[in-house]
Amino acid sequence: MQQLLFTHSGSRVEFLLSLPALQAARKHLGQTRIWLAAPDFACQVARLAGCVDTTLALGAHRSTVSHPSLVKALRALTALRQTSFDAVVTLTEDAVEQAGTFLIRARKRLVRRPAAGRTRPHLTDAVAMLIAELGVPPPLPTPQLTLPPDARLAETQKLAKLGWRDDRLTIALHPTVGFAPQVWPSEYFAELGTRLVMEYGVQLLVIETEEEPGLTERLRPEWKRHNLKPVVLRRPGVATLAAALAQASVVVGSNCAPVHLAVAVRTPSVVVMNGDFDSSYLAPRGRRDRLLYALPSRPVTVDEVFGAVCQVMAASRTGALLASDD
Structure with a gap:
């Protein structure tokens, strides 16, 4: 695998719970160039954790007072359409985000689906099951972040x-x-x-x-x-x-x-x-x-x-x- 893209448009908490999966992918797919299209906070965390090669910031995280920037999202989409990816992994249960990834050239698309039934798996486990389809072993249950x-x-x-x-x-x-x-x-x-x-x-x-x-x-x-x-x-x-x-x-x-x-x-x-x-x-x-x-x-x-x-x-x-x- 040469090019792998993760997308995320959810909250800060959702991204931090997804971070172990990105770190596991970085460790297992050492020769793969990993991209991340996500809000500013997520891009900063990912760079600090050293688990991505390229980040495309989308502005503020979704919260009760803010939402990702549509302008930045369109710019990111334009940049992403210039690359063909081996796989695109959508980390958020968001219909707009998932629809946007279909405008990107990719051989494989992995989309996080809403859990069936009353019991929802922990988000870290749900994302771990998603990246398992790429052959990535189960990640650690918690992210690891050490400042240089x-x-x-x-x-x-x-x-x-x-x-x-x-x-x-x-x-x-x-x-x-x-x-x-x-x-x-x-x-x-x-x-x-x-x-x-x-x-x-x-x-x-x-x-x-x-x-x-x-x-x-x-x-x-x-x-x-x-x-x-x-x-x-x-x-x-x-x-x-x-x-x-x-x-x-x-x-x-x-x-x-x-x-x-x-x-x-x-x-x-x-x-x-x-x-x-x-x-x-x-x-x-x-x-x-x-x-x-x-x-x-x-x-x-x-x-x-x-x-x-x-x-x-x-x-x-x-x-x-x-x-x-x-």
């Missing part, structure tokens, strides 16, 4: 300019609950941060992604009321966010992109998510991670999240001690 030393140093210097210190225990907070704001209001994060600072003297790192415009400003009165001065990452690039998450002991948030990216850099997480959420998009969990399901009728308390964070930090310390004894 020079890139990590550069991003760490950016964090230092924001006030981050590498000699302090850091806990990252992503104060949003995505599509279910009633489950765990973002204001609860200030109370949680206060307890963490009082108990452990931690350095708080607060993340605002492009999907939460104005989040930092809305929460500023809460941080001020609790006398907190967190290091704030406003709409960071993938490399900066990955470096920040890699430095954290725990990340607390919902089932959104920062938690999934934390999985890739091997940082444990405490995830508060809607109990009605589709589990096929759930971030893979390690032994140190904690998942708290909530419903509007039974919200998760700050005590529960604080306890889960303490458990994760204790498990991380135990793991580090055991590793040093080996």
Whole structure:
């Protein structure tokens, strides 16, 4: 196989759950030129992971506040039509995306179909079954993302300019609950941060992604009321966010992109998510991670999240001690 194209027009979470398949394809198809046509975030992640040769960015990821750019999509399609591919793999269950791939010359087309029946396979497994048709062995269940030393140093210097210190225990907070704001209001994060600072003297790192415009400003009165001065990452690039998450002991948030990216850099997480959420998009969990399901009728308390964070930090310390004894 000489030319392989992956297309993706879905959310950031969907792409991060598909990333293990791209990494497996890169490892197994070493002589193949791998292309990716996807939104900006996905292209940045793929380049950082070193699993593609050529990227065609489509603009913003699909979310509640943004959608891929039609103009960029047409430009990408024009560029792709100039190449004949051995295979095109469509990673998203999107009719427009799938129809667009039929305008591209390809010997083989692999399309992700909606699962039949009530039970949907986990997205990582669904994509793994798709690339198995190319002869690619099953991928690892989680993505692996390691910043090169020079890139990590550069991003760490950016964090230092924001006030981050590498000699302090850091806990990252992503104060949003995505599509279910009633489950765990973002204001609860200030109370949680206060307890963490009082108990452990931690350095708080607060993340605002492009999907939460104005989040930092809305929460500023809460941080001020609790006398907190967190290091704030406003709409960071993938490399900066990955470096920040890699430095954290725990990340607390919902089932959104920062938690999934934390999985890739091997940082444990405490995830508060809607109990009605589709589990096929759930971030893979390690032994140190904690998942708290909530419903509007039974919200998760700050005590529960604080306890889960303490458990994760204790498990991380135990793991580090055991590793040093080996």
